Amino acid sequence: MPSSRTSRRAPWALKVVAFGVILFLHLPVVVVLLYALTTDDTTFRFPLPGVTLEWFRVAWGRSDVWEALSLSLRVALISTCVAVVLGSLAAAAVYRSRFFGRDAISFLLVLPIALPGIVSGIALRAALGFMDVPFSFWTIVIGHATFCMVIVYNNVLARFRRMGSSQMEASMDLGANSFQTFRHIVLPYMATALLAGGVLAFALSFDEIVVTTFTAGQQQTLPIWMFSQLTRPRQRPVTNVVAVFVIAITTIPILLASRLTRDTRET
Amino acid sequence: MADIAKTRSQDERSRTLGNRISTFLYRRPTLVLLLLLGLPLLWLLSVYLGSLSTLIIQSFFWLDSFTGQVIQTLTLANYIELTHPANIDIFVRTILMAAAVTVACVVLAYPLAYYMARHASDRMKGALYVLVLLPLWSSYLVRVYAWRLILAKEGITSWIFGSLNLDWLMDGLLKIPVIGGPSLSVSFLGMWLVFVYVWLPYMILPIEASLERVPGSLLEASADLGGRPSTTFRRVTFPLALPGVVAGSIFTFSLTLGDFVVPYSLGNSSFFIGQAVLSLQGTAWNIPLAAAFTVIPMIVMAVYLMGAKRMGAFDAL
Amino acid sequence: MTTHPSAPSLPSVEAGLGGAVGATPAIRFRFVSRHFGEVHAVDGVDLDILDREFFTMLGPSGSGKTTCLRLIAGFEIPDQGSIELFGMDVSSLPPYERDVNTVFQDYALFPHMTVAENVGYGLMIRKVPKSDRKPRVDEMLELVRLPGLGERKPSELSGGQRQRVALARALVLQPRVLLLDEPLGALDLKLRQEMQIELKGLQQQVGITFVYVTHDQEEALAMSDRIAIFNHGKVEQVGTPATLYENPATPFVAGFVGVSNILQGEWARRITGDEIPVTVRPEKITMVSASETTVGPDRCAVEGRVRDVVYLGMYTRYLVELDATTDLTVVQQNLNTRSMDVLAARGQQVMLTWDRSHNRPLTG
Numbered sequence: 001m002p003s004s005r006t007s008r009r010a011p012w013a014l015k016v017v018a019f020g021v022i023l024f025l026h027l028p029v030v031v032v033l034l035y036a037l038t039t040d041d042t043t044f045r046f047p048l049p050g051v052t053l054e055w056f057r058v059a060w061g062r063s064d065v066w067e068a069l070s071l072s073l074r075v076a077l078i079s080t081c082v083a084v085v086l087g088s089l090a091a092a093a094v095y096r097s098r099f100f101g102r103d104a105i106s107f108l109l110v111l112p113i114a115l116p117g118i119v120s121g122i123a124l125r126a127a128l129g130f131m132d133v134p135f136s137f138w139t140i141v142i143g144h145a146t147f148c149m150v151i152v153y154n155n156v157l158a159r160f161r162r163m164g165s166s167q168m169e170a171s172m173d174l175g176a177n178s179f180q181t182f183r184h185i186v187l188p189y190m191a192t193a194l195l196a197g198g199v200l201a202f203a204l205s206f207d208e209i210v211v212t213t214f215t216a217g218q219q220q221t222l223p224i225w226m227f228s229q230l231t232r233p234r235q236r237p238v239t240n241v242v243a244v245f246v247i248a249i250t251t252i253p254i255l256l257a258s259r260l261t262r263d264t265r266e267t
Numbered sequence: 268m269a270d271i272a273k274t275r276s277q278d279e280r281s282r283t284l285g286n287r288i289s290t291f292l293y294r295r296p297t298l299v300l301l302l303l304l305g306l307p308l309l310w311l312l313s314v315y316l317g318s319l320s321t322l323i324i325q326s327f328f329w330l331d332s333f334t335g336q337v338i339q340t341l342t343l344a345n346y347i348e349l350t351h352p353a354n355i356d357i358f359v360r361t362i363l364m365a366a367a368v369t370v371a372c373v374v375l376a377y378p379l380a381y382y383m384a385r386h387a388s389d390r391m392k393g394a395l396y397v398l399v400l401l402p403l404w405s406s407y408l409v410r411v412y413a414w415r416l417i418l419a420k421e422g423i424t425s426w427i428f429g430s431l432n433l434d435w436l437m438d439g440l441l442k443i444p445v446i447g448g449p450s451l452s453v454s455f456l457g458m459w460l461v462f463v464y465v466w467l468p469y470m471i472l473p474i475e476a477s478l479e480r481v482p483g484s485l486l487e488a489s490a491d492l493g494g495r496p497s498t499t500f501r502r503v504t505f506p507l508a509l510p511g512v513v514a515g516s517i518f519t520f521s522l523t524l525g526d527f528v529v530p531y532s533l534g535n536s537s538f539f540i541g542q543a544v545l546s547l548q549g550t551a552w553n554i555p556l557a558a559a560f561t562v563i564p565m566i567v568m569a570v571y572l573m574g575a576k577r578m579g580a581f582d583a584l
Numbered sequence: 585m586t587t588h589p590s591a592p593s594l595p596s597v598e599a600g601l602g603g604a605v606g607a608t609p610a611i612r613f614r615f616v617s618r619h620f621g622e623v624h625a626v627d628g629v630d631l632d633i634l635d636r637e638f639f640t641m642l643g644p645s646g647s648g649k650t651t652c653l654r655l656i657a658g659f660e661i662p663d664q665g666s667i668e669l670f671g672m673d674v675s676s677l678p679p680y681e682r683d684v685n686t687v688f689q690d691y692a693l694f695p696h697m698t699v700a701e702n703v704g705y706g707l708m709i710r711k712v713p714k715s716d717r718k719p720r721v722d723e724m725l726e727l728v729r730l731p732g733l734g735e736r737k738p739s740e741l742s743g744g745q746r747q748r749v750a751l752a753r754a755l756v757l758q759p760r761v762l763l764l765d766e767p768l769g770a771l772d773l774k775l776r777q778e779m780q781i782e783l784k785g786l787q788q789q790v791g792i793t794f795v796y797v798t799h800d801q802e803e804a805l806a807m808s809d810r811i812a813i814f815n816h817g818k819v820e821q822v823g824t825p826a827t828l829y830e831n832p833a834t835p836f837v838a839g840f841v842g843v844s845n846i847l848q849g850e851w852a853r854r855i856t857g858d859e860i861p862v863t864v865r866p867e868k869i870t871m872v873s874a875s876e877t878t879v880g881p882d883r884c885a886v887e888g889r890v891r892d893v894v895y896l897g898m899y900t901r902y903l904v905e906l907d908a909t910t911d912l913t914v915v916q917q918n919l920n921t922r923s924m925d926v927l928a929a930r931g932q933q934v935m936l937t938w939d940r941s942h943n944r945p946l947t948g
Contacts (some may be wrong), residue, residue: 009387018382020394021375022395025402025467028413031423033414045421086307093303097296105304108311110652114517115568117527118541119322120315122561126325126554127318146315149307169659170680174706174757177289184705188696200404207406209528213545223408230412230532240416251403258397286681293678294661 029247036240043236055237065242068225075137075221079144083201084194086145087152094153096159100205112147115216117210118148125214135217143211148201155261156190163189203253207246222246231234288369326558330551337555345559354543358563361540364455365523368462369470369516375463376470376515383471384478402470414461418452418533448535458533465529466507466522470515477511478504513575520571524564608671610635610761610793616665618651625651627817628665632740633795635670635760638787640796640804643814649797652814653763656795657686672762685754686763689770691746693738699725699749700734706757724752727786743770744779747804761793768803775913780806801841805829813837816885821871829865835946838863845869846946854885860945866915868942871902874933885937888912893930900926912936 010018039050059065090109094102124143135140167189169205171181209223216224222242229239292299294309327341348354383395402410413439417423428437440456441447448454481504489499527541534542609632618626626648633639641649653659654826655667658679674682685706693702701708704717704726710719725731728748738746740811747767754762763781768776784807798804804811805825812822813836821833825841832838835846848861856862879885891911892903900921904916914936918926 010382014378014386017378021379021467021471022398024375024464025399027462028410028417029402029405031417032409032413043419043421046336046423046426086310089303090307093307096303097300105308106793108316109307112315114521114572116521116564118525118527118544119319119561119565122548122554122557123318123322124314124546125548126558127321127556130321130325142314146311149310164690165691166688166692167694169657169679170686170694170753171705172659173657173686174753175680175709176705177286177678177680178710179285179289180294184709185694197299203404207404207408209408210525210541214548223406224410226408227528227531229855230415239412243406243412246406246409251401254401254404255397257401258367290678290681523945 004117013215014237024098032240032243032247036237037241039236040237055241059238059241059245062238064220065238068220068222071137071140071219072206072222075140075144076202078141078199079148079205080201082141082145082157083148084198086195087149087157087197087201088190090149091156091160095157109153113144113150117208121211124211128198128215135215135219137219139215139217140212140219140221143215144205144208147211148205151201151204152194152197155193155200159190160191192260196260199253199257199260203250203257207250273313294379322558323562325426326562328555330553330555332553335552345556346401348556349559349563354560356540357540357543360537361524361564362550362567364462364539365520367459368466368523370520371459371463372515373474374521376467376474377512380471380474380478380511383475385483389551399468399471402474407465408528411461411529414457414464415452415532416456416458418450420450420452422452424451439512452533453535454533457528460499461529461533462519462526463524466519469518469522470512473518474508474511477508477514481507517568517571517575521564524567525561605759607635609633609647609668610637610670611795612668612671612914613652614656614668616655616662616667617654618655618660618663624817626655626662629817629819630665631812631819631822633761633793634810635793635807636791638784638794638796638807640798640811641814642798642801642804642811646816647814648817649799649812650765651817653686653795653797656682657763669867672840683759683925684761684763685752685757685759686765687747687754687767689765689767691738691750691767693746693749693753695738697737697749698734699730699738699741701750703734703740703753703756710757714816720756724756727755727789728752729782731941744775747779753798755790758861759792759885761795762787764794765909766798768798775903776803779835783807795816805841811841813840815840831944832863835861835863838944840947842866843913847910847912850911851886851906854886856943856945860947863944863946864912864938864942866901866913869912869936869938871904871914871916871934871936874935879935879937882940882945883937884940885935887913887933887935890929890932890934893927895923895926902929904934 001255034039034048036055037051038045038048039052039054040048090105094106094109121144124139128135128139148152163186168181171185172178176184207223208221209227210226212221213227220228226239226242226246298466326345327338327343328339329340329342329344330336331338366442369498379395379399383392387395419425425437426436437451441450441454443456446459448456451457451460485503485507486499489503490496494502524540527545530539530542538546540563544557544560547553547560596634601607609631613631616626616629617624629648629652634661641652643649648860651660655662656669658674658677662675666673668674669684671681676788694705697705700718703719705719707717721734722731725734730745730748733741733745733749738749741749747770750767758761768779771779780803783794783796793876796804796807808825810822810824811828813820813828815836820880821828822835823831828841829838832841835844838844838846843866844863845866846861846863847855849859852859852862874887886906888904888906890902891905894901894903895918897918899915902916904912904914906912
C-alpha cells in the first residue's frame with residue numbers, strides 16, 4: 001500500500017493551525033462547564049462573579065428536567081433497537097447480492113442523513129397531519145429510527161466489506177450450514193460493528209432536535225427542553241448544568257464506539 | 268493415516284432441520300434477498316418516501332386563512348407566495364450564509380485535514396480522529412448554546428477584547444451593516460461563526476479521507492520533476508483532493524440551508540429558511556406553505572448533489 | 585475413461601490411474617455451463633477427474649478454471665449440465681453437503697480463532713467431542729509440519745504457515761477430493777518450489793484426489809498427473825504433462841504450455857509439404873552458423889538472423905527471425921559456452937535444424 005506520509009516534518013505553521021483548530025473545536029464546551037458553576041443566574045457575565053455547586057442541586061430537583069431526560073432515554077433505546085435490526089438486515093442484503101435497483105436502494109438508505117433534517121422533519125409532520133395521527137412517543141421514535149438505521153447500516157456494511165466472502169465460503173465448505181456459519185463466523189466478526197453502530201445511533205437519537213421538534217408535539221425530549229430554555233431563561237445555570245450532563249452522556253458512547261472499531265482495524 | 272470413521276454419515280447430516288432450511292434458502296437467493304431487504308425497505312418506503320411524497324403533494328394544497336382548513340386541490344398558490352420579496356429575502360439570506368459558512372469551513376478544515384493525512388503518526392492520527400469525532404457526535408445543541416454564552420455582550424469575548432484594548436474592533440465589527448448587530452450573539456457575524464464551528468468536523472473528515480487517497484508517490488514525482496511545495500500543492504494535491512472538499516461542502520451547505528436552531532439562538536427577526544418552516548407549521552399551522560418552502564432547499568441540494576456526483580465527490584464519502 | 589470426440593486419443597498409460605479402467609471417476613463434468621450475464625465463464629465443459637490423481641486446471645485469468653473449481657465445491661451452481669461426485673449428482677447440493685474441501689487462495693482462516701480452533705472447525709460442526717478433536721488436530725498439524733502452533737492466532741503466522749493451516753483444516757475432515765485454488769500464488773519463488781514438492785508428496789501420502797488450479801504452467805507440469813488446459817470457458821485439451829507438451833492439440837495449448845514455435849503458411853509447406861501449421865519445441869532445434877549447409881534427409885532446416893539473445897545462466901534463449909512475420913525461439917544449454925560468446929551471436933546469420941520427428945501438426 002503506498003505510503004501517504006510525507007517524510008519531512010510538518011512545517012510548524014501547519015502544526016499550529018491544525019492544533020489551533022482542534023482547540024477551537026473543544027474549548028467552547030469547557031466554557032459551558034465554567035458557566036455551570038457561576039453564581040450569576042440572570043446574565044452571562046464574565047469574569048464569573050462567583051463559583052458554586054448550587055445549580056447542580058437545583059437541577060437535580062427540577063422535575064421537568066427529569067421528565068425530558070427520561071423521554072430522551074426511552075426514545076433513544078427503542079429507536080436504537082429498531083435501527084440495529086433494520087440497518088443490519090439492509091446491510092446484509094446490499095452486501096450479499098447484486099440485484100436490480102441496488103444502487104437505488106443504497107441511495108435511498110443515505111437520504112435520511114443526506115437531506116437536511118428540516119426536510120425529514122416537515123415531511124413526517126405533513127404525513128402525520130395528513131393521516132390525522134396524533135403526536136406520541138411513537139411518532140418521535142419513527143423519526144429517530146429512520147435516520148439511526150442509516151448509521152447502523154453504514155457501520156455494518158463497512159465491516160461486511162472488510163470481511164470478504166471467502167471466510168463464509170470456507171465455513172460452508174467445512175460443513176457448516178448458513179445458520180451455523182452465521183453463528184460461528186459472521187456474528188463474532190460483526191459484533192463490534194453492531195455495537196458501535198448501535199452506540200452511535202443512541203448518541204444521535206439522544207441529541208436530535210430538528211426532526212424531533214416536528215414530531216414531538218407537546219412532549220419534551222432533553223434537546224427540546226434545552227432549546228426552550230434558550231429563549232426563556234429561568235435559572236440559567238441550570239441549563240448549563242444539564243448541558244454538562246448531556247456532554248458527558250454523549251461523549252462516552254463515542255469513545256466506546258471508536259474503541260470498538262479501532263481494535264478490529266488492527267486485525 | 269488411520270482411517271477414522273466419520274461421526275455422522277452424509278445422509279444423517281442432510282436431514283437436520285437447520286441444514287434443510289439452509290439448503291432451501293441456498294437454492295433461492297432471491298427469497299433470501301426479499302427476507303433480508305423486505306422489512307427495511309418497507310419501512311423506508313412507507314415512512315420516508317411516503318412522507319416525502321406527502322410533503323410535495325401538500326405543497327400544492329392551499330391553506331384558507333379564514334377557515335384554517337387545508338383545501339385539497341392542486342394549486343400553485345404557495346409557490347407564487349414564495350416569490351414575494353420577503354420570502355425571496357429569506358432564500359437569498361440563507362443561501363448566502365450557507366456559502367459563507369462553506370468557504371470558511373474549507374479554509375479552517377484544510378490545514379488540520381492535511382496534517383492528519385500527511386504528517387501525523389498513526390497514533391496521533393487515531394487520537395486526532397477521536398478529537399474531531401467527539402464534537403461531531405456530542406450534543407449539537409449544547410455546542411450552539413456554548414457560543415451563546417461565549418458571544419454574549421457581557422461574556423467572554425467582550426472581556427477578552429476589553430483586556431486587549433480591542434473594544435474599538437468589536438464595535439467596528441458590530442457596526443458593519445447587515446452582518447453586524449447589537450451584540451455578537453445577535454448578529455449574522457455571530458451566526459456565521461457558530462455555523463462554522465458546528466459544521467467544521469463534517470468538512471474535516473471527507474477532506475482528510477480524500478487527501479489520504481492521494482498517493483505519496485505522486486507528490487514525490489512532482490518534487491522530482493522540479494515542483495516547489497506550493498506548486499505541488501496547487502497543481503497536484505488540491506485538484507486530487509477536490510472530491511473531498513466537495514463532499515464536505517455538501518454537508519455544510521445542506522446543514523446550514525435547513526437549520527433553525529442557530530438562527531433562533533443567535534439571530535434576530537430576519538428569518539432563515541429553517542425558522543420560516545418551523546413557524547409556518549407551528550403557530551400558523553400552514554403546512555402547505557411550509558412544504559413549499561422546504562421544496563426549495565430540496566431542489567437546491569438535488570442540483571448541488573448532481574454536480575458533486577459528477578466531480579466524484581461520492582467516492583470520498 | 586471416456587473419450588470425448590474433440591480430444592486427441594490419449595495413450596493407455598493413463599489407464600493406470602484411478603484403479604481399474606472403467607472405475608467411477610472422482611468428479612465428472614457433464615457439459616457444464618455457467619454464465620454471469622453475457623459472460624460465459626464456463627462453456628460446455630465435459631471432463632473426468634480420476635480417483636487418487638493430482639489433476640490440474642491450467643489456464644490464463646478468466647479462462648473458467650476457478651469457476652469450475654467453485655462448481656465442484658458448490659459455491660456456484662451450473663446453469664446447464666451436471667456435476668457428479670463418485671457417481672452421485674451433486675449439482676444442486678450446497679457446499680456443506682459435499683464431501684469435498686477447499687484450500688482458498690487467500691487461505692480464509694478465521695481471524696478470531698486460534699490455529700487449533702481453525703483446524704478443528706469442521707470437526708466441531710460435526711459435533712465431534714473435544715476429546716476426539718484434539719488428537720486429530722494435532723495429527724494434522726504434524727502432517728503439515730506445524731507442530732505445536734495450535735494456540736497461535738492466524739495473524740501471528742507467516743504466509744507459508746497460514747497456507748499449511750488452511751491445508752490442515754481441509755484435510756482433517758478426510759474429504760475424498762481436495763480442491764486447491766492457486767494456493768502458492770502469494771509465496772516467493774523458492775518457497776513456492778519447496779511447497780510444490782511438499783504438496784505432491786502430501787497427495788501421494790494421503791491418497792486422495794487433488795484438484796489444483798493455477799495459471800503457472802511450470803507448476804502444473806511439475807506436480808500434475810494430468811492437466812486440463814482452459815481457454816475462454818472451454819477445455820482445449822486434457823492430458824499428461826508429457827502429452828500436452830509433446831502433442832499439443834491446438835495453437836493455444838502449444839503456446840501456453842511451453843513456448844510455441846508455430847510455422848504456418850509458406851514455412852509450413854517448406855517443412856512438411858502441406859499448409860497445416862506446425863509447431864516444434866525450442867529445445868529440439870539446433871542452431872549452427874549459416875555456412876554449414878549439409879543437412880540430412882530426416883532433418884528440416886531454415887535460415888534466419890539472431891534478433892535477440894537472453895542469457896539465463898543454465899541455458900540461453902535465442903530469438904531467431906526467419907522473416908518479417910515469423911520468429912523461432914531456440915533454447916540451448918550453456919554446456920561449453922561462456923556468456924560473452926553467447927551474447928556475441930546477436931545479429932548473426934544462422935541455420936536452424938531439427939529432426940523431422942519433432943514436427944507437430946496443429947489440428948485443433
